[in-house]
Amino acid sequence: MRRGGRIERLIAFFRPARGGSASLLLSPERFAAAQSLIGAFYAVLLFLAAGRLFSWPSDLAATDLAPRWPVAWLHLVDTRAGIAAILWLHLAGGVLGVALARYRWARVVVFVSLLEVLALDFSFGAVNHGNHLGVLIAFVLIFLPAGWHVPGSADRTVRVATLLVFSGAQAMILLTYSMAGMWKAGGILQQWLQGDFVTYLHPHGLAQQVAAKMIEDDAPSILGPWLVAHPWAGWLPGIAVVYLELFALWVVTRPSLHRAWGLGLALFHLTSHLTLGVGFPQSVLWLVLFLGLSPFRPPVFEWRRAAGELPVVGTWLGRWASFARAPARGGAP
Amino acid sequence: MGPQRDAHGLGRLRRRLAILLVIYFFAGAASQKLIPGVDEIIPFYGWSLFSKVPNDDSRYVLLIHGQGRRSLDPPVSFLRAPATLVAGNRYTGRKVIQHLGRAVERGNAARVGTLRRLLESNYLQGRVRYELVFERYDPIEKWRSGTDLERHSVGEFTSGEGL
Numbered sequence: 001m002r003r004g005g006r007i008e009r010l011i012a013f014f015r016p017a018r019g020g021s022a023s024l025l026l027s028p029e030r031f032a033a034a035q036s037l038i039g040a041f042y043a044v045l046l047f048l049a050a051g052r053l054f055s056w057p058s059d060l061a062a063t064d065l066a067p068r069w070p071v072a073w074l075h076l077v078d079t080r081a082g083i084a085a086i087l088w089l090h091l092a093g094g095v096l097g098v099a100l101a102r103y104r105w106a107r108v109v110v111f112v113s114l115l116e117v118l119a120l121d122f123s124f125g126a127v128n129h130g131n132h133l134g135v136l137i138a139f140v141l142i143f144l145p146a147g148w149h150v151p152g153s154a155d156r157t158v159r160v161a162t163l164l165v166f167s168g169a170q171a172m173i174l175l176t177y178s179m180a181g182m183w184k185a186g187g188i189l190q191q192w193l194q195g196d197f198v199t200y201l202h203p204h205g206l207a208q209q210v211a212a213k214m215i216e217d218d219a220p221s222i223l224g225p226w227l228v229a230h231p232w233a234g235w236l237p238g239i240a241v242v243y244l245e246l247f248a249l250w251v252v253t254r255p256s257l258h259r260a261w262g263l264g265l266a267l268f269h270l271t272s273h274l275t276l277g278v279g280f281p282q283s284v285l286w287l288v289l290f291l292g293l294s295p296f297r298p299p300v301f302e303w304r305r306a307a308g309e310l311p312v313v314g315t316w317l318g319r320w321a322s323f324a325r326a327p328a329r330g331g332a333p
Numbered sequence: 334m335g336p337q338r339d340a341h342g343l344g345r346l347r348r349r350l351a352i353l354l355v356i357y358f359f360a361g362a363a364s365q366k367l368i369p370g371v372d373e374i375i376p377f378y379g380w381s382l383f384s385k386v387p388n389d390d391s392r393y394v395l396l397i398h399g400q401g402r403r404s405l406d407p408p409v410s411f412l413r414a415p416a417t418l419v420a421g422n423r424y425t426g427r428k429v430i431q432h433l434g435r436a437v438e439r440g441n442a443a444r445v446g447t448l449r450r451l452l453e454s455n456y457l458q459g460r461v462r463y464e465l466v467f468e469r470y471d472p473i474e475k476w477r478s479g480t481d482l483e484r485h486s487v488g489e490f491t492s493g494e495g496l
Contacts, residue, residue, distance in 0.1 A: 068375050115375070119375050124425055125425065128425070132376055136357070161346055164347060165350070176361075176378075180381070196385075207473065209386050211473045212472035216392055218413060
């Protein structure tokens with residue numbers, strides 16, 4: 001009985017804020033879906049490690065580095081030998097993830113291999129952020145329970161723990177977007193206080209950002225010149241991006257919004273590539289895998305429920321959706 | 334005892350995941366925003382990307398004036414230079430140029446030396462003569478007409494000289 005109470009409390013924490021199923025964490029089908037998606041994550045890591053082989057010759061030719069802390073040990077060894085060790089570890093991590101992810105030690109090696117290769121990439125004087133999420137997800141997946149990989153596991157605790165860790169990976173992904181949104185919202189306030197006229201809320205805000213980036217890159221993006229010529233077109237999309245990012249973490253406990261937020265953020269990356277020229281293709285993949293295909297999402301999309309769970313405007317939209325449905329019910333013969 | 338231990342274990346797992354998120358949030362924000370001169374402490378990052386709309390913006394441009402005995406007139410910018418002059422990932426190289434420009438203007442000789450070595454050994458091909466130029470501009474206006482609000486040379490260098 002006591003066990004039941006604790007698990008119910010755990011489920012209550014995860015339960016959607018408004019209605020929803022209390023059995024999400026116990027469902028064998030959702031457990032199976034999470035297993036497949038985690039397997040797909042490790043398969044993609046091997047694919048990326050294999051693709052990296054193309055750049056091994058140029059990586060090994062590097063002579064002058066400013067090593068980041070995870071590869072600070074490169075100072076102590078021959079640079080070429082050290083870089084070779086990191087590249088081999090990356091490849092081995094890819095293979096281990098696919099072959100032995102059932103073992104926690106193998107998942108630790110995968111995480112370390114990704115951290116090392118990421119740090120190597122950023123030891124040439126600058127950092128970009130397109131590959132961070134893979135490292136963070138790999139870290140969260142270290143927490144998977146023993147037996148997570150067993151198909152159709154009858155162990156209720158393993159199923160709950162696996163789905164909890166999966167939701168932890170979702171939360172880690174969404175947290176990074178909420179942090180990005182938080183800085184943008186803070187940036188709007190700070191710019192107002194500074195007396196800056198153009199912010200993300202200004203009709204020209206996004207176009208101005210795009211123009212600045214194209215000048216920085218000394219090259220036009222695919223849709224950038226058009227957007228700068230029609231700055232109003234970016235007004236509402238710019239505000240929508242701040243909304244999507246800022247409230248991303250809100251979505252973790254609202255499975256009816258997982259798919260919409262995952263695809264929405266993926267779409268945001270695609271459009272930011274077309275306009276700003278900033279691509280996050282790996283993040284698009286993780287968003288689609290972990291949120292677009294979320295094992296917690298309802299089998300059929302219920303737009304009324306999803307609208308009612310939207311942050312800030314959900315209460316109002318939920319009432320409107322109920323109101324919109326009422327006459328149809330009343331009018332039925 | 335078994336089932337109760339399982340339930341305790343799940344509660345502990347949930348707490349660990351929550352603590353992990355809280356640590357990432359604070360460490361990420363701190364690593365980007367609070368430690369002077371530090372972009373981030375990998376893999377912690379604050380995710381402040383394009384947080385403000387630049388009402389007026391600025392950048393450092395690297396102009397290549399020549400390579401070896403060959404002079405280039407007009408000079409060619411780092412991002413538009415042919416592969417015989419510039420190698421490696423230009424996106425990353427451009428960021429190094431921004432750091433270098435700031436270090437030169439602040440008179441930080443040690444950092445200038447480090448960044449020049451990185452730039453010249455990883456991104457510039459051979460003995461290249463180059464100039465760093467600072468530009469300040471209204472982004473939309475510059476995109477449309479090419480005009481700057483301010484433009485001045487920060488310094489001229491030759492690969493490997495003065496290091």
